[in-house]
Amino acid sequence: MKNLINKIHQNQYFLLFILLFAYVQSVYIRIAVRRQIDIYIFTPEAALASTLGAGILFVIILFFIQKWQKSDTFSNAVMLRIFAISLLVFVISMQLIGFLIALAFDKIEKNFNQHVLLFSLLSDFLSGIIYGSFFLAYYYYRKNKKQLQKLSTYNEALAESRINQLKNQLNPHFLFNNLNVLDQLIEEDKHKASDFLNEFAEIYRYVLQASDKELVSVKEEADFAEQYFKLIEHKYGEAYQLNLESKNTNALIAPLTLQLLIENVIKHNLGTAENPIEIHILMDENITVSNNINLKKNSKSVSGRALKNLKEQYSLLSENAIEIHQTDQEFSIIIPFIYN
Template sequence: MISILKKAYQNRYFLLFILVFAYVQSIYIRMIVRREIDAYIFTPEAALATLLNAGLLFWVILYFIKKWQVSNVLNTMILLKIFIASLLTYMISMKIIGLLLALIFDTVERNFNKDAFTYSLFSDLLDGIIYGGFFLAYYYHHHSRKQYEKLMIYNDALAKSKINQLKNQLNPHFLFNNLNILDQFIEEDKEKASDFLNEFAEIYRYVLKVSEKELVSLNEEAAFARQYFNLFQYRYGKAYRLNLDVKDSNGFIVPLTLQLLIENAIQHNLGTEDDPVEITIRIDESIQAFNNIRLKRNAKPVSGRALKNLEEQYRILTQKPLEVNRSADRFSIRIPIIHSLSI
């Protein structure tokens, strides 16, 4: 009983709609039959009886849905089978209930003569079609919405899992590259190595903090990018130059995006103080980054793994793709700004 009341409460608006519809229907039928308006026309007992009968029909439909609807995919033939079987079962049940009541109150002759039986049969058929149609439309709409919500939850969890997997590929890459630089400093200049290590510790603290985030603010990432570039100035001086221009800081970005762009430019290009590699990052309606190309001699073939990794993250988070262009002397990339933390 408690379960039934709970279900009724959960679907109270649908049941209220059925009751109101049945009440309007009863008023309309009485006005046609009686051809006059009086207080009896507006009494609600017929609507309440219709609601009870509809409840029986709904229970029958649910029974056949559980029996035959084995897949979450809606099948027209299965739906038609459920509807016809439910309609026949409902009509037979109504006749059996009507016969039992007629036997109890000794009204069999009045209620089951040819005219009365035909009228009640047609009435049950019409009500079954109308209210059964209402219920099936409501049930499958509600079912589809729940399936959609489950799918959204699943896709969201899958996207977050994928993003975490991609970040786990980037972070070791970041760590090992800088440890190699530190190793070189230890051999060449221990004092510089100590300063570098302190700077690196601050930067990696940021990396650990944002590893659990899907997005960070543009201001936060820009500040990190400047601090990160300082690490390379320990090693290369003015052989690499960064021009980071933030014209519009509204929005969010995938963590470590700017760091990756800076690292790629430095890793694949050889700069000198006389002929530096110029790295420019402009943040306005989008993020535009470009650098001149001075490829290192005997450099390892470029795998592009880190950039593909970044492209995959943005593919998951936004419908706008990254735009990458390469020429003989220039590399450029355009990255969309994400304007919502809701993924």
């Protein structure tokens, strides 16, 4: 009983529509037949009877759906089969119910003569088509909606899993690169290496915290980028220069985005004190990271796995893709902002 009440509550608007349609239909038929308007025309007993008959039809259709439609995949052939058999069973059921009522009140001859029987069969058949069509349309709409919700949930879970996988690929990349820098500094200058290690510990703490987040604020990422660039200065001095201009700090971006892009510039370009590589980061309607080009001899013209992973991460997080532009003098990447 409780389950039935819950079902009625869940489908209350559809059932209300059926009741209103049945009422309007009964009023229209009475006016068409009697060709006059009186109080009887607006009484609801015919609408209630039609709604009850529609309920019987719905139960029959659900029975055959559960019996024959085993797959979640929609099939026109199966639907037509269900509809046809349900319609036949409904007409037979309504005639049987009518016969039992007539038998109880001794009205068989009056209600089951040839003329009345033909009219009753036609009426039940047309009602079955109308209300059955309403029900099937509603049922498959609800079913499709649930499938879309499941698919959406699955895609979100898949995207989140893929993002975490990409982050797990980037974090070791960040760690090993900076440990290599530390190893070189230890050979060159132990005091410098000590300062680098202290700053690196602070930065890596942010890396670990950010790894648990899908998105971070632009301000957090900008502060981290400037702190990270101090590590670069420990090794390269003024060979690489950073100019960060922030106009938009209300948006979100994927964590470690700026760090990866700065690292990408240094990986592919050779900077010197006389001919430095200037990295410009502008945050306006989006993030534009640009730099002058002085490619290393062993550097590929296209970016490697880290940038490829970043592009894939943004394809999961945003409708706008990362844009890459390159000329002989300048390389630039445009990163879309993400808003709640």
